[in-house]
Amino acid sequence: MNVYMSCDMEGTAGICSWKQCDPGDAYEYPVFRRYMTREVGAAIEGARQGGAAALIVNDAHWSMRNLLLDELPAAGDLRVISGAPKPWSMMQGLNSSVDAAFFTGYHAKAGDCATLAHTFSEAIYSVAVNGKPCSEATLNAALAGSYGVPVVLITGDRTIVSEVVRELPWAVGVAVKDAIGFSAVNSLTPQAACDAIRAGAREAMGRIAQARPFVFDSPFELTLETAGVEHADFIELMPGFKRIGGRAVRFESREYPALLQAFIAATRIAAAANPIA
Ligand SMILES: [Zn+2]
Numbered sequence: 044m045n046v047y048m049s050c051d052m053e054g055t056a057g058i059c060s061w062k063q064c065d066p067g068d069a070y071e072y073p074v075f076r077r078y079m080t081r082e083v084g085a086a087i088e089g090a091r092q093g094g095a096a097a098l099i100v101n102d103a104h105w106s107m108r109n110l111l112l113d114e115l116p117a118a119g120d121l122r123v124i125s126g127a128p129k130p131w132s133m134m135q136g137l138n139s140s141v142d143a144a145f146f147t148g149y150h151a152k153a154g155d156c157a158t159l160a161h162t163f164s165e166a167i168y169s170v171a172v173n174g175k176p177c178s179e180a181t182l183n184a185a186l187a188g189s190y191g192v193p194v195v196l197i198t199g200d201r202t203i204v205s206e207v208v209r210e211l212p213w214a215v216g217v218a219v220k221d222a223i224g225f226s227a228v229n230s231l232t233p234q235a236a237c238d239a240i241r242a243g244a245r246e247a248m249g250r251i252a253q254a255r256p257f258v259f260d261s262p263f264e265l266t267l268e269t270a271g272v273e274h275a276d277f278i279e280l281m282p283g284f285k286r287i288g289g290r291a292v293r294f295e296s297r298e299y300p301a302l303l304q305a306f307i308a309a310t311r312i313a314a315a316a317n318p319i320a
Pocket residue numbers: 051052053103104105
């Protein structure tokens with residue numbers, strides 16, 4: 044069995060602030076990137092215990108240079124993808140040779156009453172595909188699904204874990220913390236979170252046979268609400284995007300990968316939006 048892992052950071056046990064997952068922070072980030080690395084290591088160990096032969100780990104947060112590579116289990120059949128930008132962002136390296144995908148360190152979508160809730164970018168107020176509101180997990184699960192790959196493990200805060208397990212009932216969910224607010228959590232300790240993730244990953248390997256790829260029905264319609272009018276001004280400049288409101292754009296495609304790449308490009312160009320001085 045070959046396993047692909049998309050590893051975000053905000054859903055790591057204990058994290059309750061942007062500073063803890065901002066690579067520019069000299070004090071808290073170095074500690075919390077170690078917590079993230081340990082959780083990823085625990086998922087790798089659990090996958091192996093459950094029969095994984097080869098693993099691809101994609102560092103999927105911010106600069107995508109968070110994982111401390113020498114603290115991951117040493118093995119020739121483990122590959123780690125680092126750095127950004129990457130054409131497929133949080134899902135770089137996934138292909139149809141993979142048997143299952145794991146999502147670790149994931150967080151609630153923009154607008155949810157949960158810690159560090161967002162969807163790719165703070166410029167995005169909400170995302171929907173075919174009218175269904177989407178988290179990063181849903182958007183990424185549908186990409187995996189378009190390659191025939193099911194998601195069998197989700198770890199992170201309870202809000203996203205509950206949502207994903209509702210959408211993908213074959214997946215194992217490991218909630219490592221509960222939100223008190225945007226910047227406060229009630230969390231497991233890192234060690235307890237790692238133990239739960241290791242056990243969850245092992246169990247997830249046993250779910251692969253019953254798991255199903257998650258897909259939306261074609262044709263695909265992406266609707267984006269942006270945080271500001273200026274963000275929609277920039278996204279509208281890209282071919283294929285249609286302005287449908289002051290803070291809203293739409294993109295349509297018959298191919299889901301093309302839709303996800305358009306969304307990724309939209310988040311990047313929106314980040315460039317600054318009022319001209
Ligand atoms: Zn992140």
